Amino acid sequence: MIITRPIDIDRFWKHVPEDQGGCWLWRSSKMRTGYGTLCIWSEGRPKNVYAHRIMWELTNGCTAPKGQYICHYCDNPQCVRPDHLFLGTPTDNIKDCWTKGRHPGCGGGWGKSGIPGVVWDKMRQKWIAMIHSPVTKYLGIFKNVEDARAAVERYKNA
Numbered sequence: 001m002i003i004t005r006p007i008d009i010d011r012f013w014k015h016v017p018e019d020q021g022g023c024w025l026w027r028s029s030k031m032r033t034g035y036g037t038l039c040i041w042s043e044g045r046p047k048n049v050y051a052h053r054i055m056w057e058l059t060n061g062c063t064a065p066k067g068q069y070i071c072h073y074c075d076n077p078q079c080v081r082p083d084h085l086f087l088g089t090p091t092d093n094i095k096d097c098w099t100k101g102r103h104p105g106c107g108g109g110w111g112k113s114g115i116p117g118v119v120w121d122k123m124r125q126k127w128i129a130m131i132h133s134p135v136t137k138y139l140g141i142f143k144n145v146e147d148a149r150a151a152v153e154r155y156k157n158a
């Protein structure tokens with residue numbers, strides 16, 4: 001578990017709102033990407049941890065496996081409601097968001113790049129290349145928008 005000190009667990013729950021039927025919007029600090037965070041004592045030092053990740057671990061009783069993302073069904077990065085969270089691979093996360101016309105961490109689809117199939121991953125500050133039809137296919141993550149465009153073109157012309 002990433003959160004171990006009882007005092008941190010108390011601090012965590014103080015920032016979780018009452019259930020009013022919809023998303024539970026984290027009431028403390030947020031990242032620029034909209035994800036809620038909490039500074040906790042972990043492995044001997046203070047550490048900023050995603051609030052939804054803490055919630056997932058507290059409600060599932062274990063740490064999320066390495067390389068797996070905690071994704072939001074509701075697409076609301078600030079939300080910490082346990083039944084809005086699910087575990088997935090980075091590809092699942094992207095696919096899931098893709099089907100809703102979004103990508104991890106922010107809205108907008110491929111609006112930012114202007115290139116169909118190329119979306120901005122705000123969380124990782126990278127470009128994601130993907131093909132939407134006939135099936136969603138994830139082509140990779142690129143630092144450079146031109147490389148992402150090239151990957152989409154290569155796939156289309158293959």
Ligand SMILES: [Zn+2]
Pocket residue numbers: 022023024074075076079080081084
């Ligand atoms: Zn939610």
